Amino acid sequence: DVSRRDTRFNLAVTIAHRNTSTLSQVGLQVWSGSLVMCDFLLSHPISIQEHVVVELGSGTGLTAIIAAHLASVVFATDNSAPVLRQCRDNIDYNPSTSLFSPAKVH
Numbered sequence: 005d006v007s008r009r010d011t012r013f014n015l016a017v018t019i020a021h022r023n024t025s026t027l028s029q030v031g032l033q034v035w036s037g038s039l040v041m042c043d044f045l046l047s048h049p050i051s052i053q054e055h056v057v058v059e060l061g062s063g064t065g066l067t068a069i070i071a072a073h074l075a076s077v078v079f080a081t082d083n084s085a086p087v088l089r090q091c092r093d094n095i096d097y098n099p100s101t102s103l104f105s106p107a108k109v110h
Contacts, residue, residue, distance in 0.1 A: 031063035031087035065091035
């Protein structure tokens, strides 16, 4: 059971993504599971505070960007070069709203 803190976040996240894609580039879409995970992390920030997070199948990187506001280090992974490029670009799009340095998300 994860304790819930009433923590307010004022975040604006900018990402590039596709509404549809081929199977080989499915990671270029934002999946509803990513939105649910982001909501959980923002509602339960203590669950990953000061932890190292490894996100498998990061896709657009949205969850990794949110996790980076809370965790010590985030490793964002995927298996497609175009998807990883988009993930890195999305991380780079958010330096002013992020609490992490570019070296915090790998």
